[in-house]
Amino acid sequence: MTGEIERKVALVTGASRNIGRAITVALAARGCNVVVHVARDIASGEETAAAVRALGVSATVVSGDLSDPKTAAQVVNTAAAAYGRLDYLVNNAAIRPESPFESIKFEEWRDVLAVCLDAPFLVSQAALPYLQKSDCAAIVNIGGLTGHTGASHRAHVITAKAGLIGLTKAMAHDLAPLVTVNCVAPGMIATERQAKDGVITNPHHHAKRTNLLGRRGTPEDVAEAVAYLCSPGGRYITGETVHVNGGAYLS
Template sequence: MTSAQVNSGVALVTGASRNIGRAIALRLAGLGYDIAVHVGKDLASGEETAAEIRALNRRAEVFSADLSDPASCKALVSNALSAFGRLDVLVNNAAVRPESPFEEITLAEWRQVMALALDAPFFVSQAAVAPLSRSPVASIVHIGGLTGHTGAQHRAHVITAKAGLIGLTKAMAHDLAAKAIRVNCVVPGLIETARVGGHAAQPAHHAKTANLLGYRGGADDVAGAVAYLCAPENRYLTGQTLHVNGGAYLP
């Protein structure tokens, strides 16, 4: 996938401190976007992302926000606007993906996953509608999950949230088309990433899933798909779900 350089623009990427989020932020910076780097608490990792963006001669600012709090979601967008003065692209990447047997998932665990993986994209996107509607290249990209389509053991909360994100993508595409805001979803699958806290263990369902290409993808593969959807020359794409999984799932 190739994408043309933009003359100028600002992208907000949630969960941009590492892995897929960082790769997305760097890819968009390479296309000419300045980047609002969202982190939860890990400001040091966020600053590492920002330093790499600045090395590409793009501006980067780091913003910490608790996306489980609707007020913090709105404040994140407001703070990004105060810093950059505009918003052209929003990538809702932040999420948590715990694993627990169905009967052991607590209400608190259920609500935490829903808050970060489904509610936060809703609230951040809602806050971003006004500034995005002023952009000539407005684009929102949600980051979904393979198991939201295939199912898996011990992930009832994650699967439910990621499946809901597909519905949210379609609904937003309908509602925001009149404002010239495109809304799409990228669904990664079988992607090699460093686990939070440095743990190397991959999710249990990965061991049971194969793909046609025979190897795991990388964060850059997901970032390329996001860049493709955000590129101005692809402005005829909205309401779509783009799977990046090496052929592990064929919709």
């Protein structure tokens, strides 16, 4: 598969670690130059970029709050200027706090929707003029299992991820035939979680949910699905949600 998207350019948001980092590496392994977006953690972004460069392709690190329209446009313009083109956009940036419904503050609600739903809209809109010049343009939104099944303690996250499914379908209609737009929905993925108050906790819904394969997935499992949708083999797919959850949910 090496070289199938050689010399193309991808912008991956939220690429400092976990699924975002795995996506950048999977695209780089196929010959794609990658623009690595991080919100604030430049050091982690540079680690991702180093992993990309080790594969013999180029990486550029950009940062900023993508829920701000001016910043979203600036990030996209910087990405396109770095290589003179933009072929793929992966909207991966997200935050996933957990709180019982009655405890969610409105500010927390708005923060989640801003990062998980507003940002993909803003970045995709800013990227469109560049993508429309490509002969293989693709947008891949990263959704989530609970956007389809629901879960406790995640009303804000579930709402945002469910909205992302609708946005994907709407964009697929509006941007065809020049740009394909799909959603990859990970579930039951073993990721490196950040500690809160010194304690690392797994998502609340993981405690009760199982899947058919009897194991957690890896970030690389998700990345392979994204890479396929960006590859020549994925050009006849648009408006779809691809589930990567080991059989925890069958659509």
